[in-house]
Amino acid sequence: MARKMTMTEKILARHAGKADATPGENIWVDVDVLMTHDVCGPGTIGIFHQQYGKDAKVWDPSRVVIIPDHYIFTANEICHRNVQILRDFVREQGIQYYYDPEFVKNEPGMPNPYRDPTKTNYKGVCHKALPEEGHLRPGEILLGTDSHTCTAGAFGQFATGVGNTDAAFTLGTGKTWLKVPPTMKFTFHGQIPPYLTAKDLILAVIGQISVSGATYKSMYFTGEGIGSLTLEDRMTLTNMAIEAGGKNGICDVDQKTLDYVKARSNRPEWEVVTEDEGAEYCYEHEWDLGTLEPLVAKPHSPDNKDLARNCTDVKLDRAYIGSCTGGKITDMIMAASLLNGHNVKIPTFVVPGSTEVHADMQRLNIRGELKAGDEKSIQQTLEDAGCQVGPSGCAACLGGPADTFGRLNEPLNCISTTNRNFPGRMGHKEAGVYLASPLTVAASALTGHVTDPREYVSEPIATGTAGLV
């Protein structure tokens, strides 16, 4: 009888043209999609030309996706030049999927952000743009020159981050070598309660196993609790697999996945892969969603877990809602529903994860429905509560150039929906970043100290059609 396999093992085996892929084995696999952005793209392109020659061609221009997102709204001219390097490469290679920030010109000064998020080629953060633009499908292998490429595992595929050299190698060959990882299984029972989001689940996991607990391993998230999450919330979970050192994070495929991918995918075919009953795991842990409480990760590590209600004496200077982890439309709805009708006490910066999220923030109400004429949009609700909404992109999630929106240029205490709080991650080396769910961040913005969102949320928050197709 054939060995029982995990989803990750099956996907890797199929892409290596083998019947089996055993943990620890090194295999060469075919890559379905390779993604790069403005930080690692120029370096990758440099190595590509160095190694394959200046007339070299990429292995398949329809499988290379380039999404500038990191250093877009900055006056830094080296950043403008780097976007231009991407443009030149796209033209030279005939790359099919490129999302140009057309307002970034090779000239001095801060680029003028898009006026209307529905009328720009620019997409915002790559990990949010990838599914929106139809680049994710169950059963496929995605490589990206960004550690949060693991986000795509929410769609039942194998996705992992690589460096420039690896990406350049794949650009020329369509292949890469991978060591088959053993799988850790995380099961969540019950339904997601109104005061939790997937951010609390992943902080619980990382707090349990530490920032290196999943090093060289695959993280499989399963159980009816995961089924009860929106697809966007599952992305929050897989997004932070890397914060535990994971090679990839992966979720089962269900109707929610299929509906989304059918509506969006730019390729008609894919093969859903399922976990074999009896597959082997190197670690297993179970949680009951009914007993989990809102969490924070205190400075300076994503595994420095504590209950939000234990940290009420932590005074905050700033709140930040954004990034590929916490800048999706459902995150915005969570925050806006909690903030609706209140006023924030501390400066609160909001950065939509993508221009589609930004557009949805303007056309939907806080229940995630198309808003009626006189009804407030999500963005209006946030602004009326005193939040500042900036243009989509990575912004202050990774600090970036000093003129970046929301960047911590001083040693402030900030509560944030982002994914990392290592020293200096959001700018200043002595700043203290508390990672939390959009609900906990919004509740804390209202009080100016770390606050358990149960003080504000008791009813389930409807997200309507937001983040669906």
Next chain:
Amino acid sequence: MQTSIRGKAYVLGDDIDTDQIIPAEHLIYSMTDPEERKLYGKYANIGVPAGQRGLPDGNIPFVEQTEGNSVSDYQIIIGGKNFGCGSSREHAPFALAEAGAKAVIAEFYARIFYRNCVNGGFLVPCEATQRLVDEISTGDDVEVDLAACKLIDHTTGKTYDLKELGDVKPIIDAGGVFAYAKQAGML
């Protein structure tokens, strides 16, 4: 591959992430332009908090921030657990190599950093069989003997075991994944 690497040790702690090795604001420089790429060497390890720079005493810059300098006095980095965690930026091992580092010895690595060291051919990432952060001091004269899998601290006269490089040795020997694939007839 050379079988022995000798130089001065620079000791760091646990969970040294890539934002500390090369902060995001510096990721913008060209990695191919011969002048601009030197900035990666200049700013290598600049994000490590002062007290953690060059253990056990701290406050020792990896690269002296003097005009025009982009080279470190230290060639061998000693780290603790989970070295190179965080982002996938290849700029991290690249920056260390630009500053003149040749090898890192850690208890264990974050996966992508390790892979980048190997595939890019930037640094030799060795794993120690014990914690060295509390044993070796910044500035010690150390030697990595790759053939014997030993680390010798010539300052203290002590010798430590390193793990075998294992599966990745052929790629390190070749000098990176491109050279390896060419040798193997794949390219």
